[in-house]
Amino acid sequence: MGGLNATLSIGMQALDAAQGAIDATSNNIANADTAGYTEEVVQFSENPLSQSENGVTGGGVTMDGIQSVQDELLDVQIQQQTSQESSASTESASLQQIQTYFTTTGTDIASALTSFSSSLAALSANPTNTATQQGVISSGKELAQAFNTTASGLQSAQTSANGLVTTTVAQINTLTQQIAQLNGQVGQLTASGQNDSSAEDQLNEAVVQLAGLTGVAVTQSDGEDTITTGNGTPLVMGDQSFSLQTSTGSDGFQQVLDSNGTNITSTIQGGQLGGAIQMRDQVIPGMLSQLNSLASQFSSSFNAAQTEGLDSNGNQGQDFFTTSTDSNNAAADMSVSISDPSLLAINSVGSTNSNSNVANLSAALTEALPSNSASSAEGTTSAPLTASTALTDGSVTSITDSATGQTFSFTAGASSTIASLQAAIASAVAAGTLSAGTSLSFNTAGQAVISTTTSGDTLQVASSDSVLGEFSSTSGQTPAKSYASLVFDVGNAASNASTQATAIGTTLLQLTDQQSSISGVNIDDETANLIRFQTAYQAAARIVSTIQELNTVTMDMGSSQSY
Amino acid sequence: MQINSNTTPDLLADLQRSQASLNTALQEVATGRSVNVPSDNPAASAAMVENTIETGNVDQYTKNISTVLTTVESASSALGNVVTALTQAVSLGTEGANGTNSTANLQAMATQVQGILSTVVSLANTSVAGAYVFGGTANSTPYTADASSSTGYTYNGNSDQTSVAVGDNLSIQVNLPGSQIFSSSSNSVLGSLSSLVTALQNGDTSGIETATNSLSSAIATVGNQQAFYTNAETQLNSQETFLQQDTVSLASQATNLVGISLSTAATDLTQAETQNSAVLAATAKVLPDTLLNYLQAPS
Numbered sequence: 001m002g003g004l005n006a007t008l009s010i011g012m013q014a015l016d017a018a019q020g021a022i023d024a025t026s027n028n029i030a031n032a033d034t035a036g037y038t039e040e041v042v043q044f045s046e047n048p049l050s051q052s053e054n055g056v057t058g059g060g061v062t063m064d065g066i067q068s069v070q071d072e073l074l075d076v077q078i079q080q081q082t083s084q085e086s087s088a089s090t091e092s093a094s095l096q097q098i099q100t101y102f103t104t105t106g107t108d109i110a111s112a113l114t115s116f117s118s119s120l121a122a123l124s125a126n127p128t129n130t131a132t133q134q135g136v137i138s139s140g141k142e143l144a145q146a147f148n149t150t151a152s153g154l155q156s157a158q159t160s161a162n163g164l165v166t167t168t169v170a171q172i173n174t175l176t177q178q179i180a181q182l183n184g185q186v187g188q189l190t191a192s193g194q195n196d197s198s199a200e201d202q203l204n205e206a207v208v209q210l211a212g213l214t215g216v217a218v219t220q221s222d223g224e225d226t227i228t229t230g231n232g233t234p235l236v237m238g239d240q241s242f243s244l245q246t247s248t249g250s251d252g253f254q255q256v257l258d259s260n261g262t263n264i265t266s267t268i269q270g271g272q273l274g275g276a277i278q279m280r281d282q283v284i285p286g287m288l289s290q291l292n293s294l295a296s297q298f299s300s301s302f303n304a305a306q307t308e309g310l311d312s313n314g315n316q317g318q319d320f321f322t323t324s325t326d327s328n329n330a331a332a333d334m335s336v337s338i339s340d341p342s343l344l345a346i347n348s349v350g351s352t353n354s355n356s357n358v359a360n361l362s363a364a365l366t367e368a369l370p371s372n373s374a375s376s377a378e379g380t381t382s383a384p385l386t387a388s389t390a391l392t393d394g395s396v397t398s399i400t401d402s403a404t405g406q407t408f409s410f411t412a413g414a415s416s417t418i419a420s421l422q423a424a425i426a427s428a429v430a431a432g433t434l435s436a437g438t439s440l441s442f443n444t445a446g447q448a449v450i451s452t453t454t455s456g457d458t459l460q461v462a463s464s465d466s467v468l469g470e471f472s473s474t475s476g477q478t479p480a481k482s483y484a485s486l487v488f489d490v491g492n493a494a495s496n497a498s499t500q501a502t503a504i505g506t507t508l509l510q511l512t513d514q515q516s517s518i519s520g521v522n523i524d525d526e527t528a529n530l531i532r533f534q535t536a537y538q539a540a541a542r543i544v545s546t547i548q549e550l551n552t553v554t555m556d557m558g559s560s561q562s563y
Numbered sequence: 564m565q566i567n568s569n570t571t572p573d574l575l576a577d578l579q580r581s582q583a584s585l586n587t588a589l590q591e592v593a594t595g596r597s598v599n600v601p602s603d604n605p606a607a608s609a610a611m612v613e614n615t616i617e618t619g620n621v622d623q624y625t626k627n628i629s630t631v632l633t634t635v636e637s638a639s640s641a642l643g644n645v646v647t648a649l650t651q652a653v654s655l656g657t658e659g660a661n662g663t664n665s666t667a668n669l670q671a672m673a674t675q676v677q678g679i680l681s682t683v684v685s686l687a688n689t690s691v692a693g694a695y696v697f698g699g700t701a702n703s704t705p706y707t708a709d710a711s712s713s714t715g716y717t718y719n720g721n722s723d724q725t726s727v728a729v730g731d732n733l734s735i736q737v738n739l740p741g742s743q744i745f746s747s748s749s750n751s752v753l754g755s756l757s758s759l760v761t762a763l764q765n766g767d768t769s770g771i772e773t774a775t776n777s778l779s780s781a782i783a784t785v786g787n788q789q790a791f792y793t794n795a796e797t798q799l800n801s802q803e804t805f806l807q808q809d810t811v812s813l814a815s816q817a818t819n820l821v822g823i824s825l826s827t828a829a830t831d832l833t834q835a836e837t838q839n840s841a842v843l844a845a846t847a848k849v850l851p852d853t854l855l856n857y858l859q860a861p862s
Contacts (some may be wrong), residue, residue, distance in 0.1 A: 032569070101603045102608075110612045114619035121623040124728040125630050128700045347723075359726060359734050366731050480616045488609035491601025498602065511574055516569050524854040531858075 004554070005548050006050065010060035011543030017044055018537035020063040025529045028521045037518035038068040040197060059485075068197035071518050073505025074511060075204060079211040079218065080509045083230075083270035086212040090164070090275030091283065094157050095494035101153035102490045104206035109483055112146035115139040117365045123346065124358045128312070133341035140320060144334045147295045151331035154288050161280035162253045168273040169244050169256060172213050176241040179206045179227065182238025183391075188222040210235070215270025227459035231267035233258045253280060283493060288328070290486045298479045299323045302364040309345030309357030317345025368478055408434050427515070574846045579840040586602035588835040597819070598821035607820040614820065617731075618813045621806050624729045628803045630728040631727050633738045638696045638738070639688045642785055645752070649782045652679045652756060656775030656796045659763050664721065666766055673763035680756040684716060687745045687753075697741030705741045714754040718742045729802045737795055745787045750847070752781045 021042045031037040047059030099323045104110055118133070119139040124133045196510040207227065210216055215230035227236040234242050249265075251256040256273070258263045265281070268274050299321035306317035326334035338344070348357045391444070410424045422440040428519040477485070591597055601608040619645070659672050684706050689696045698705035698720030707748045709717035720741050726734035755778040772834030 095602070096600075104599050104611070104615060110615050113612075114616045117616055118619045118623035121620060121627055121728045124726065124734065125627040126694075128702065205840060362728055363732070480613045482611040484612035485714065487601050487612050488605045491603075491608045492604030494600070494602035495605055505576075509572060513574060520569050522569075527854040527858065 004550055006052075006057070008544065008547040008551075010058065011540050011547060013047070013060040013062065014540035014543065015537065016229060016534050017061045017063045018540055020066075021533040022537065024066050024532065025526050025533060029523065029526050029530075032521040032523055032526075034201075036201045036208070037521070038070050038197065038201055038204075038502075039521050040066045040068055042066055047154075064196065068200065069519050070200075070204075071515065074515050074518065075208075075220065078508065078511050078515060079208055079216065080270075080375050081504055081511060082208055082211045083215040083274070083315075083412065085501060085504040085508050087215075087273050087275035087278070088497055088504055091279055092494065092497035092501045093162055094275075094279045095283070095490070097160075098154060098157050098284070099490050099494045101150045102487045107146060109143070109146045109150055110480075110487070112139070112143040113365070113480060113483065116143045117362070120358065120362045120365065123344070124362065127346045127358055128321060130341050133312075133344050133437075136344060137336060137339065140336045144321065144336050147291070147334045151288065151291055151295075151329075154284055154291065155332065158253075158280050158284045158288075161276045161284070164276040165254045165256065165273060165280065166246055166277060168213055168271075169246050169254075172210065172235070172273065173241075175206055175210045175213065176227070176235045176243070179203065179210065179225070180236045180239050180241035182206060183225050184238060187238060190224075214268060214273040228516050229264070229267070231264065233264050233267070243373050287486065287490060288331070289491070290482075292330040293329055294479065294482050294486065295334050296323050296327060297369040298364070299330070299334060301367075301369050302361065305357070305360040305364045306345045310347040310358055311345050312342040312347070314347075318343055318345075319537045354424040365479055368515075369482060375376050450494075529539045565793055570849060574640050574849065577842050577860045580833070581842040585832075585835040585839045586830060588828065588832040591823050592825075592832050595823060595825075597823045597828075604821070610820050611817065614813055614817050618810070618817070620731065621809050621813060624644055625803065625806050625810070628728050628729050628799050628806070631735075632799050632803075634691045634694070634696055634794070635737055635792050637691050637820050639789060639796060641686045641696065642744070642789040642792065645683055645686050646782055646789065648682050649752065649756075649785065652676050652759060653782065655679075655776055656759050656763075656771055656778060660768055660771040660775055662768055669763050669766050673760050676756060676760050679716075680753070680760060683745070683752060683756060687741050695720065695741075696738065697744060699738070699740040699742075700725060701841050713750060714746060714757045716746070716753050719744050725858070729799065730806070733755060733802070735795060735798050735802070737799075739788055739791060744785060747784070750777070750781050750784050752778075752785060755781050755797060 013016055021044075024042045028039055043064040044061050045064050047062055049056050050059050054557070059141045102108060116136075120379065123132045123136050136532070165357045177242065182199055185199045186203055189199070203225065207216070207218060207225070210227070216235065217228050217230060219226045219228075224238050226234070226238070228234050233244075235244075236242070237513045244259070244264075245257040245261070246254040247257055249263075249530040255263050256277070258264050258267060269275055303319040304395055309317045311317050322333075322335050322337040325328045326333075346358050348360075363499060407426070408428050410421055412420075418440070425434065425440050428434045590599060595743070598604045598607050598611070653674050657678055659669055687697050687706050688704055689790060695701070695705050700723040701720040703719045705718060705720040706716045707719060708715060718741060722740045722742055724736055724740065725738050726736045728734050746754065756773050758793075759771065759774035761767075762774050
């Protein structure tokens with residue numbers, strides 16, 4: 001070959017190549033800010049040389065295609081960090097909302113405890129004055145309201161986390177459908193040997209979005225992605241998506257079910273969904289239970305001090321606080337049950353120091369609350385004691401009452417069980433051998449729980465050769481300390497979550513920077529490329545026009561009218 | 564690999580960070596507190612709960628002390644006056660018992676002692692801010708005249724004793740019932756005075772002597788009761804001093820926990836401001852900077 005036509009075809013190829021490169025560059029510039037877009041780079045290759053009578057000449061250029069620049073490992077890291085960041089942010093946002101209830105505002109529990117405590121001190125200086133008595137009742141109401149407000153604040157945070165679970169599951173389902181569709185497209189194109197970078201970009205972006213909603217694991221085979229939750233529940237396989245469902249659980253909260261209806265709530269980690277579930281099922285219930293036990297322990301300890309004394313009418317003191325019998329609502333349902341100031345039990349029974357019961361009332365605030373739960377789970381063996389657990393014949397169970405110093409012993413007979421011990425304790429209480437309030441009961445986990453009114457009581461249940469369980473009810477904390485530790489827990493959780501969110505956010509930013517430097521569009525580069533390809537195009541066009549001129553000259557060679 | 568030219572996310576993150584520290588610095592200066600929500604410093608927030616409650620209590624204890632101190636002081640001074648009056652009555656009784664007095668003299672003495680009796684009764688009815696000092700916790704006038712009573716007066720108060728909380732687990736008893744001071748069955752001040760009046764009126768020398776003797780021992784009893792009040796006064800005063808120190812140490816603990824040092828906070832604020840404007844200036848410089856700015860527009 002050779003000749004002008006060959007050169008013309010080289011020029012045409014060069015024009016095509018430059019045109020393609022300008023296309024790709026324009027597309028890069030157009031998508032510089034599109035999320036998930038990866039930079040496209042044009043691949044050129046040199047055509048085979050051609051042999052002519054003039055020797056070897058070049059064969060021109062071919063544009064092979066356009067390639068996206070991606071780093072898959074980086075993509076996976078970004079997915080993981082996105083999950084964690086989104087989970088920490090969800091928790092942090094919820095905790096920020098919660099901790100306002102624990103900030104000293106004047107209506108929080110610390111402020112209410114302060115005014116209740118002060119009102120009791122004022123009562124001691126002026127015990128028979130109706131105004132100071134009324135002061136105790138109104139600051140008691142304030143305290144009950146502070147407990148109510150804090151509990152409802154925690155509960156509303158829990159409810160909003162629950163709402164987030166429902167909406168997030170719906171978002172996940174929409175996204176998995178999109179992903180399945182894109183996945184199918186990419187899979188088909190890969191199978192037919194084609195490459196569609198735009199579908200892949202969209203797919204990657206959708207997976208990152210999904211990772212923000214819940215933790216995911218992505219495996220690739222034959223160009224198709226298989227996406228599962230962190231725990232292996234399938235979400236997308238090929239072009240098929242598996243919807244998650246929600247249903248109301250026994251606690252009234254939405255449980256997450258996989259497509260087969262299996263409850264996977266507790267296995268979900270990471271992402272907005274993981275964060276919401278963590279808050280709803282772990283963090284907030286922990287705080288609520290601390291708050292509830294403070295409310296119920298403080299109420300019963302103050303009520304006990306009331307009952308110890310006589311009111312202004314000479315009657316035995318009545319309960320001051322009422323709490324719900326449902327221990328999960330102790331703080332939410334706390335209220336003051338007396339409104340008549342004369343019902344405050346300021347007088348001691350049968351003592352000439354008759355107003356000294358005020359000191360007992362104050363002591364409810366300054367002394368350690370009775371810690372009255374020691375379950376068999378806390379014993380030296382992990383085996384829970386249930387009602388039907390048999391006691392070995394001849395084994396001796398003893399309870400030492402630290403208040404009275406008395407010891408209660410129970411010698412097991414041939415068919416004795418924990419249930420018979422329970423009955424024996426009840427009759428010992430009735431007979432006055434053990435302080436009122438001592439009891440053996442079973443919690444929801446089926447464990448034996450010894451309850452005492454005095455801290456430091458011990459219960460030992462021994463079989464003939466081994467100790468089944470040894471319980472020591474630990475000394476409790478004062479209401480102030482107990483509330484302070486709750487404040488610490490809330491503050492610490494909020495501070496940890498926000499620190500974590502910030503730290504992961506920084507890592508994520510670095511990863512995105514790295515990704516940008518690999519797959520992102522650099523406007524300066526593209527501008528320079530544009531100029532380069534523009535020049536290339538102009539040069540190729542010049543080749544074509546030169547050949548055209550030469551052809552004209554060649555054609556005119558035979559004509560007579562020229563020159 | 565190329566250099567990442569998309570610096571916008573980094574710049575935005577920097578801007579947010581410096582804005583956040585500026586906000587924190589501003590808030591610290593504005594509120595005077597370095598801990599505004601528990602997450603700012605969980606441990607300090609927890610310690611502040613106890614500090615707040617303790618501060619509230621110490622305030623109330625201090626108020627309690629100033630309330631009862633007035634009562635205790637007036638009780639103490641009332642008893643001082645009672646001792647003076649009784650001493651006078653004893654000297655009248657001693658004079659009346661020497662057998663040299665005319666009936667008219669004895670009658671005059673009886674009138675004087677009667678006057679002393681009224682004084683003592685009115686001292687026994689001392690009240691502070693509407694509350695009777697020697698009436699237990701009852702709100703009625705402790706002693707009223709009662710012809711049917713041997714002493715001529717009835718005690719209307721009760722025997723309640725008030726213990727006032729002046730510290731954590733510290734209560735101080737601040738009153739004695741009048742029945743224990745003025746009309747105890749063994750050593751009744753009012754009873755002895757009444758008998759002295761009757762004996763003087765009747766010119767009963769041995770009666771005068773008996774009444775005078777029992778009055779002398781009543782002085783000792785009242786003196787003891789006065790010592791109780793003096794003692795309470797001392798205790799209250801020293802507890803007040805302690806509470807004042809406690810208030811100071813609680814306040815300084817609160818400052819250490821959640822307060823700020825104004826100079827540090829002001830320096831922090833200036834630093835945050837400088838940093839923020841530096842970040843803003845850098846962003847303004849970097850953002851519009853692309854190759855396009857330097858290319859000539861095609862002619």
